[in-house]
Amino acid sequence: MTFLFSTLFFLWSSCKKSEEPYLNTSLSFEERTEALLEQLTIDEKILLLQYKSPAIDRLNIPEHNYWNECLHGVARSGTATVFPQAIGMAAMWDKEEMFQIANAISDEARAKHHDYAAKGKRGIYQGLTYWTPNINIFRDPRWGRGMETYGEDPYLTGELAVPFIKGLQGEDKKYLKLVATAKHFVVHSGPESSRHSFDVYPSNRDMAETYTPHFKKAVQVAHVYSVMCAYNRFRGEPCCGSPVLDNLLRNEWRFKGYVVSDCGAIRDFHKKDAHEVVNSPEEAAALAVKSGTDLNCGNTYPALTKAVEQGLISEAELDVSVRRLLLARMKLGQFDPNHLVAFSNISMDVVDSKAHQAIAEEAARKSMVLLKNDGILPFSKELNKVAVIGPNADNLEVLLANYNGYPSNPITPLQGIREKLPNTEVSFAQGCELAPKLPYLELIPSEYLFTDSSTITQGLKAKYYNNSEWKGEPILSKIESRIDFIWKDKAPLPELDYDHFSVEWDGVLRPDKSGEYAIGAEGFSGFELFVNDSSIINLKGEHRPRKDYGYFKLKAGKTYPIKIRYVQDNSSYPMMQLLWCPPKDNLVQEAVDLANSSDLVILCMGLSPSLEGEEMKVKVEGFDKGDKLDVKLPEIQTALMKEIMNTGKPTVLVLLNGSAIAFNWENEHIPAILEAWYPGQSGGKAIADIIFGDYNPAGRLPLTFYKSIDQIPPFENYDMEGKTYKYFHGEPLYSFGYGLSYTHFTYDKLLVSKEIKAGENIQVSVEVTNTGNFDGDEVVQLYVSLTDAPFPVAIRSLQGFKRIHLKKGESQKVEFILSPDQFAYYNSEKDIFQVGSGNVHISVGGMQPNQNHSFSKSVLEQKVMVVGGDFDIKK
Known part of the structure; x- marks a missing residue:
C-alpha cells in the first residue's frame, strides 16, 4: 500500500511539474521566465547569479557552470579541433572562414555538452555559455593577451567578430546554439601587471573612433547575448560597477543579453591594493548588480544575502539580473525536451572530425x-x-x-x-633557447628515474586513490617508467572515478651529467612537485593547464628524491607530465x-x-x-x-x-x-x-x-595618438594590411562616384586580375582618408575588405558600398559623427596607400566630393 501511494504521488507530482507555465513550450520564453522567477526564493535567486549555479531540484532547474572557453576551438574540455590563435584567424581577413570556424566550434561544444549532461556532468568547461570572443583593441604590441584579439583596428575586429559570434550562437529562429560573450568591456588592453588596479581616461574621440565601434557592432549586428566587463577602472569607476554598462550598452545600444564579470573583478572593488572603491564584499556585490553586472565569476555574490539585509540592494533589483540569466538559459533550451532543440542531436562524431x-x-x-x-x-x-x-x-x-x-x-x-x-x-x-632562462622542457626518460636510491629498479612508484585527497588505501600500487599521462575521456583505471581521483609518484632522479638542470611538470588540474624533498611547484585547485619549473645543480651519478602529487577534481582533461631540461x-x-x-x-x-x-x-x-x-x-x-x-x-x-x-x-x-x-x-x-x-x-x-x-608611446598610455596604422606617423617594419604572394595582382577600372550629397552612400567597384604564374588569394582592401575634415582625424581608416580567389589570368569585379558613417569624422564639440562638405579620398588595393615596401601590388585612388552641408550620424 505504501509503495502504491508513493508511485501515485510521484506520477501526480510529475504531471504537476509538466503543467508548470515555465515548462510550457507553447508560451514565449519571456512568459516562461516570469513564471519561473515568481517561484524562486531570494536565496535561490542569489545562487542563480553565480557562475557556478547549482541545481534547484524542486523547480527542475539544472546545475549550470557559465565558465566555458572556445577562443579558437573548444578549450580545456578534452579532445577538440584547435584552429589558429585569434590573432592568426584575424590575419586571414576572411569573414566567411570565420563563420565556418565558429560553426565547427559550436558543433563540438554542443556535442560535448550533451554528452557530459547525459553522464550527469555539468561542471566547468562542460556548458553552453562561452566567454569568447576577446575583441579588445591590440593597441600596443607589448600586451601579452593581444594574441587573443583580432588586432589593432576596430573595423577589422568588428567585421570578423560578427560572423564568429553568429557561428557560435547559431541561426535557429528560436534557440541559441551557444551564448557568445564579447569581452572585455569597455576599454581594456593591459598591462597585465596592474589590470586589477589601473584606471583609464580615454578621450571621447578615442572612445568613439577606437574603443567602442566593434563592441557596438557585436551588439547591434551580431546580437551577441553576453558581454564580459573588464577588471580595470574606466574614468574612475570599476568597469563591472560602471554606469557605462547601462548607459551605453543597454540604453544607447539596446543590448538585450546579460553581463558577466571577469573572474575576481567584483572582489577587486574592495580588495586591498586593487580598486578599493568600497569597503566590503556586500557593498561590492550590491554596486555590481545595481550597475548592471548580472553574473559573478568569482565568490563575491554570496555576499548579496547580507547586502539585502543591510538595505544595500533590494530583491526587485536582483530580479532584473535573475530574469536576464533565466531568459538566456531558456533560449539555450535548458528547460525543453531535447527533441525540440535541434542542436541537442549533434553527435560526438563531429569532435576533431576529418571535416573539422x-x-x-x-x-x-x-x-x-x-x-x-x-x-x-x-x-x-x-x-x-x-x-x-x-x-x-x-x-x-x-x-x-x-x-x-x-x-x-x-x-x-x-x-x-x-x-x-x-x-x-x-x-x-x-640551436638555442627562445630566451635566456626559458628552458626547453622535455619528458624525463625512464633511464634516469628509479624507485629508490639503490637504483636497482627503473621507474617511479605510483599509488592511485579513488578520491581527490590521497586518503586511505590506494586502489593500485605499481611502478611506472616515466610520467607522461593524458587520460582522454576515461580514468587511468576502471576502478577509479574519472572526476575524482589522485595519484602519488615517488622515487629518485639520477642524472648522468653534472650541471644545471631545469626540472618541472605540466598538468591539468592541481598538482605539487617535490625535488630533493622541497616543494618547487604547488598548483592545487587549478582548473586550467599549468606548467612550472625550477633550476637545480645536480651531480652525475648522485640520486635526488622526487615526488609528484596529482589530484583530479572534476577536470575535463586530466594529464600529468614530468619534465626537465638537462645541460646542453x-x-x-x-x-x-x-x-x-x-x-x-x-x-x-x-x-x-x-x-x-x-x-x-x-x-x-x-x-x-x-x-x-x-x-x-x-x-x-x-x-x-x-x-x-x-x-x-x-x-x-x-x-x-x-x-x-x-x-x-x-x-x-x-x-x-x-x-x-x-x-x-x-x-x-x-x-x-x-x-x-x-x-x-x-x-x-x-x-x-x-x-x-x-617609436610608440608608453604602454600605460591609452591615448591612441602615435599608435596603430591609423595614428602612427613613423616608418614601421611592416604595415597593417601587409602580406606578399607568389603571384601578382593588378587593379584596374576603379569606379567611384565623383560627387555625392551628404547622407548618401558611396558606390565603389574595381577589377582585380591575377597576372602572375600561380593561382592564389588576394585580400582587396579599401581605405578612407578625410583630408578636408574640420576636426582631427585618422591618417586613414580601413572601411572595406574582401578575400577573393583568382586563378592565373583570371579577373574579378569587386564591389563595396560605403555608408555615411564610414566616411564621417568625429565632431568633438557635439560628441557626434558628421559627414561634411569636402573631399573623401578612397584607395583600393592589396595594401595601404603610400607605403614604401617593395610590393607586387597596385593601389588605385579616387577623390569623392561631398556636397550639401553637414550630415549628422545617428547613434
Whole structure:
C-alpha cells in the first residue's frame, strides 16, 4: 500500500511539474521566465547569479557552470579541433572562414555538452555559455593577451567578430546554439601587471573612433547575448560597477543579453591594493548588480544575502539580473525536451572530425603572412638534406597557444616538413633557447628515474586513490617508467572515478651529467612537485593547464628524491607530465654543423605562450606577467641566426608568435620570412605547404610591426595618438594590411562616384586580375582618408575588405558600398559623427596607400566630393 501511494504521488507530482507555465513550450520564453522567477526564493535567486549555479531540484532547474572557453576551438574540455590563435584567424581577413570556424566550434561544444549532461556532468568547461570572443583593441604590441584579439583596428575586429559570434550562437529562429560573450568591456588592453588596479581616461574621440565601434557592432549586428566587463577602472569607476554598462550598452545600444564579470573583478572593488572603491564584499556585490553586472565569476555574490539585509540592494533589483540569466538559459533550451532543440542531436562524431581537421588546416594556411621573399620561395622538394633549426620547430605549445583544446593529431613544423619530404633527410637542432632562462622542457626518460636510491629498479612508484585527497588505501600500487599521462575521456583505471581521483609518484632522479638542470611538470588540474624533498611547484585547485619549473645543480651519478602529487577534481582533461631540461653545452655549434651539411635551412623562431599571455608568472628577463617589456626578438635568437647565415645556405625564417615583434637584423639579412603566428593543430603542415609551393600565401597583418618600442608611446598610455596604422606617423617594419604572394595582382577600372550629397552612400567597384604564374588569394582592401575634415582625424581608416580567389589570368569585379558613417569624422564639440562638405579620398588595393615596401601590388585612388552641408550620424 505504501509503495502504491508513493508511485501515485510521484506520477501526480510529475504531471504537476509538466503543467508548470515555465515548462510550457507553447508560451514565449519571456512568459516562461516570469513564471519561473515568481517561484524562486531570494536565496535561490542569489545562487542563480553565480557562475557556478547549482541545481534547484524542486523547480527542475539544472546545475549550470557559465565558465566555458572556445577562443579558437573548444578549450580545456578534452579532445577538440584547435584552429589558429585569434590573432592568426584575424590575419586571414576572411569573414566567411570565420563563420565556418565558429560553426565547427559550436558543433563540438554542443556535442560535448550533451554528452557530459547525459553522464550527469555539468561542471566547468562542460556548458553552453562561452566567454569568447576577446575583441579588445591590440593597441600596443607589448600586451601579452593581444594574441587573443583580432588586432589593432576596430573595423577589422568588428567585421570578423560578427560572423564568429553568429557561428557560435547559431541561426535557429528560436534557440541559441551557444551564448557568445564579447569581452572585455569597455576599454581594456593591459598591462597585465596592474589590470586589477589601473584606471583609464580615454578621450571621447578615442572612445568613439577606437574603443567602442566593434563592441557596438557585436551588439547591434551580431546580437551577441553576453558581454564580459573588464577588471580595470574606466574614468574612475570599476568597469563591472560602471554606469557605462547601462548607459551605453543597454540604453544607447539596446543590448538585450546579460553581463558577466571577469573572474575576481567584483572582489577587486574592495580588495586591498586593487580598486578599493568600497569597503566590503556586500557593498561590492550590491554596486555590481545595481550597475548592471548580472553574473559573478568569482565568490563575491554570496555576499548579496547580507547586502539585502543591510538595505544595500533590494530583491526587485536582483530580479532584473535573475530574469536576464533565466531568459538566456531558456533560449539555450535548458528547460525543453531535447527533441525540440535541434542542436541537442549533434553527435560526438563531429569532435576533431576529418571535416573539422580540414577547416583547421585551411585556416592555418590562410592565416600565414609572407613578409619577405627575395625570390627563393617556394623551394623545390628535390632535396637531399634539410635542416630544421630552432626552439619552436618541434614545440607543441606554440601550435596551441592559450585558451586551447587538445587535438588528436597535432603537426609541428618539424613533423610537417618531414611529411612533406618523405624522400629527404630532415634533421632537427634546437640551436638555442627562445630566451635566456626559458628552458626547453622535455619528458624525463625512464633511464634516469628509479624507485629508490639503490637504483636497482627503473621507474617511479605510483599509488592511485579513488578520491581527490590521497586518503586511505590506494586502489593500485605499481611502478611506472616515466610520467607522461593524458587520460582522454576515461580514468587511468576502471576502478577509479574519472572526476575524482589522485595519484602519488615517488622515487629518485639520477642524472648522468653534472650541471644545471631545469626540472618541472605540466598538468591539468592541481598538482605539487617535490625535488630533493622541497616543494618547487604547488598548483592545487587549478582548473586550467599549468606548467612550472625550477633550476637545480645536480651531480652525475648522485640520486635526488622526487615526488609528484596529482589530484583530479572534476577536470575535463586530466594529464600529468614530468619534465626537465638537462645541460646542453653545444646548441649553437650543433645547429651550425647541421646547417653546413644541409641543402636548405628552415629556422623556426619567435615567442611562446610561456612568455606572453594572461597574468603569468614569467621568470625571464624582458617579460612581466605575460607582457613584453620590449618588442625586439630575444637577442639569443638573433645571435644564432647570425651564425646560421654565415654558412651561406639558403634559409627561410618562420616566426611563431602571438604579437608584433621587431626583427630588424633578420629582415635585412634573411631572404625569406614567414609569419605563422600560433597556427593551431595543422600549423606544421601549413608551413610546409607554403614553403614548398603547395599553397600560395595570402594572409595580411592585422596589426603594425614596429621597428622599435621607441617609436610608440608608453604602454600605460591609452591615448591612441602615435599608435596603430591609423595614428602612427613613423616608418614601421611592416604595415597593417601587409602580406606578399607568389603571384601578382593588378587593379584596374576603379569606379567611384565623383560627387555625392551628404547622407548618401558611396558606390565603389574595381577589377582585380591575377597576372602572375600561380593561382592564389588576394585580400582587396579599401581605405578612407578625410583630408578636408574640420576636426582631427585618422591618417586613414580601413572601411572595406574582401578575400577573393583568382586563378592565373583570371579577373574579378569587386564591389563595396560605403555608408555615411564610414566616411564621417568625429565632431568633438557635439560628441557626434558628421559627414561634411569636402573631399573623401578612397584607395583600393592589396595594401595601404603610400607605403614604401617593395610590393607586387597596385593601389588605385579616387577623390569623392561631398556636397550639401553637414550630415549628422545617428547613434
